Amino acid sequence: MRHEKNIAESRATRGSTADTVASMSILQVRNLKVSYAASGPQILKGIDFAVDGEDFCAVIGPSGAGKSTLIRCINRLVEPTEGDIVLFGQSVRPLRGSELRHLRRRIGMIFQEFNLVNRMSVMDNVLSGRLGYTGAFRSFFKAFPREDIDRALHLLERVGLQDHVDKRADALSGGQRQRVGIARALMQKPEILLLDEPTSALDPKISRDVMRLIRELATEFKVPVLCNIHDVQLALESCNRIIGMQDGYKKFDGPSKGMRKQDLDEIYAMEVL
Amino acid sequence: MALASLQSIPAAPRRWSRYRHPQSTIRFAVLLAVLTFLAWSVAFLNVDLLRILGAFPRLAEILATRYFPPDLNYVSDADFIRSVIRTLEMSLLGGFFGVVFSIPLAWLAARNITFSRRIAYPLGRFAIMGSRSIHETIWTILFVTVLGFGMLAGTLALTVFCIGFAGKLFSDELEAIDMGPVDAMRSVGASPLQVFQYAVLPQVRVAFTGIAIYTWDVAFRAATVVGFFGGGGMGWYLKRTTQQLESTRVAAILLVIIALVLIAEIGSGWLRRRISRMR
Ligand SMILES: Nc1ncnc2c1ncn2[C@@H]1O[C@H](COP(=O)(O)OP(=O)(O)O)[C@@H](O)[C@H]1O
Numbered sequence: 001m002r003h004e005k006n007i008a009e010s011r012a013t014r015g016s017t018a019d020t021v022a023s024m025s026i027l028q029v030r031n032l033k034v035s036y037a038a039s040g041p042q043i044l045k046g047i048d049f050a051v052d053g054e055d056f057c058a059v060i061g062p063s064g065a066g067k068s069t070l071i072r073c074i075n076r077l078v079e080p081t082e083g084d085i086v087l088f089g090q091s092v093r094p095l096r097g098s099e100l101r102h103l104r105r106r107i108g109m110i111f112q113e114f115n116l117v118n119r120m121s122v123m124d125n126v127l128s129g130r131l132g133y134t135g136a137f138r139s140f141f142k143a144f145p146r147e148d149i150d151r152a153l154h155l156l157e158r159v160g161l162q163d164h165v166d167k168r169a170d171a172l173s174g175g176q177r178q179r180v181g182i183a184r185a186l187m188q189k190p191e192i193l194l195l196d197e198p199t200s201a202l203d204p205k206i207s208r209d210v211m212r213l214i215r216e217l218a219t220e221f222k223v224p225v226l227c228n229i230h231d232v233q234l235a236l237e238s239c240n241r242i243i244g245m246q247d248g249y250k251k252f253d254g255p256s257k258g259m260r261k262q263d264l265d266e267i268y269a270m271e272v273l
Numbered sequence: 274m275a276l277a278s279l280q281s282i283p284a285a286p287r288r289w290s291r292y293r294h295p296q297s298t299i300r301f302a303v304l305l306a307v308l309t310f311l312a313w314s315v316a317f318l319n320v321d322l323l324r325i326l327g328a329f330p331r332l333a334e335i336l337a338t339r340y341f342p343p344d345l346n347y348v349s350d351a352d353f354i355r356s357v358i359r360t361l362e363m364s365l366l367g368g369f370f371g372v373v374f375s376i377p378l379a380w381l382a383a384r385n386i387t388f389s390r391r392i393a394y395p396l397g398r399f400a401i402m403g404s405r406s407i408h409e410t411i412w413t414i415l416f417v418t419v420l421g422f423g424m425l426a427g428t429l430a431l432t433v434f435c436i437g438f439a440g441k442l443f444s445d446e447l448e449a450i451d452m453g454p455v456d457a458m459r460s461v462g463a464s465p466l467q468v469f470q471y472a473v474l475p476q477v478r479v480a481f482t483g484i485a486i487y488t489w490d491v492a493f494r495a496a497t498v499v500g501f502f503g504g505g506g507m508g509w510y511l512k513r514t515t516q517q518l519e520s521t522r523v524a525a526i527l528l529v530i531i532a533l534v535l536i537a538e539i540g541s542g543w544l545r546r547r548i549s550r551m552r
């Protein structure tokens with residue numbers, strides 16, 4: 001696997017025991033702080049955690065806790081104000097231009113609102129997951145290499161959309177659209193998946209189907225997952241580790257089995273309703 | 274539970290008004306100031322409403338006696354028809370280049386997707402606003418003084434005019450896009466050009482086509498007078514006949530302009546409706 005090679009490399013270059021232990025994690029977040037405006041409120045107030053190779057890690061917490069902000073910092077859709085993010089042994093914050101794009105293409109992201117291009121076909125939406133690996137000339141003429149097209153068809157079949165390949169994205173139902181989103185992320189051959197409430201826009205039954213599919217595929221492709229979920233029940237069912245957030249602070253971090261009612265009460269203490 | 278929390282809501286305040294004290298006073302003062310200014314202007318300019326109303330019958334009378342009948346032979350002349358075709362050509366060229374140049378400028382001038390808010394954004398805005406702030410006839414005069422009489426000056430003036438016109442509409446359209454797909458394409462590692470092609474263009478393509486057609490329509494209207502200032506095309510005939518007081522010829526030319534502009538407007542409206550249905 002690619003990230004294993006990467007870890008091996010960073011181990012070789014650094015060598016010290018402490019670093020070797022630290023670089024076992026695919027993702028490390030240290031003392032992360034974010035404010036959207038220089039004079040505005042601090043949204044993340046110093047978050048620390050690490051994600052390992054086998055983690056299927058849920059981030060739970062009331063809305064407004066900063067879950068989306070946290071996950072969007074990791075691929076720099078949001079700029080952190082303070083702290084460190086180390087991904088695949090590489091510090092994320094100093095990256096610029098093509099370095100940043102090269103990092104981003106190794107990170108798959110799935111969004112709450114799917115974020116498909118509605119006026120493009122399902123196939124083109126899935127193929128666009130390869131853009132980071134596609135040259136300017138090929139992408140301009142939408143001439144993706146044969147193996148990308150084969151992979152797209154394979155993934156579409158895998159998520160159960162083989163009969164919708166040429167439909168426009170906005171002709172699909174919510175659950176189907178999110179499956180396109182999943183296929184697009186997997187086109188990248190991602191080494192980590194970031195999911196921002198992938199099922200919050202879906203009804204409960206479909207939510208569980210989509211979550212199960214994501215779990216299956218993550219296991220099949222051996223990708224670690226960091227997943228925001230609002231629905232605690234769904235998080236406990238589908239994830240093996242839980243990070244609880246409240247108002248910009250991490251309030252809980254541990255295996256989902258060890259989570260007690262009082263931990264949940266604490267995380268959701270601020271939420272009215 | 275829900276019931277209990279509903280009952281515990283404190284009683285609503287009894288007095289409510291849409292605008293609170295400072296706001297309502299300011300609104301009233303502004304309205305009063307505007308009205309006062311209007312009344313004062315009417316009085317100062319000595320605007321005589323009866324005379325304005327009386328102008329319409331007089332206008333009709335002058336049109337009937339001096340401009341009638343329009344000299345249709347004059348506008349069937351081959352030279353004149355050639356100048357109409359040149360006017361059309363200028364509007365097409367100016368519209369085309371204007372649209373082509375205004376798209377990258379609009380990209381810079383769209384706050385949400387610009388390369389940098391500090392440098393690119395103000396540059397794009399400045400270019401578009403600069404083109405808009407000067408009237409197309411003044412652009413024509415400027416280009417004629419630099420390049421001499423003829424179609425080149427006219428075409429350039431129309432291009433600059435179209436950059437301002439289309440650039441503003443394009444950048445407004447870009448600022449209204451859904452940023453979700455943009456986030457998605459950025460997060461797969463796409464380059465700025467790829468993000469534009471895959472996430473932005475599909476959202477604005479239909480609107481852009483409509484705007485481009487509308488731009489041509491407006492450019493054509495502007496092209497008919499560009500010649501008046503030496504920019505080439507049929508406007509020159511208008512200038513010559515008005516200066517020599519050949520009123521029936523002027524009438525014929527004006528009729529041709531009205532007819533052509535109407536045709537252009539109806540045609541472009543029809544095309545735009547067809548395209549907007551493709552959404
Ligand atoms: N682009 C933004 N600009 C300014 N404030 C934002 C932005 N995005 C989110 N926020 C603020 O950050 C806080 C946390 O938001 P978010 O990370 O979306 O929380 P969650 O995903 O847990 O609901 C909220 O108070 C929200 O208003």
Ligand SMILES: [Mg+2]
Pocket residue numbers: 067068069197
């Ligand atoms: Mg969120």
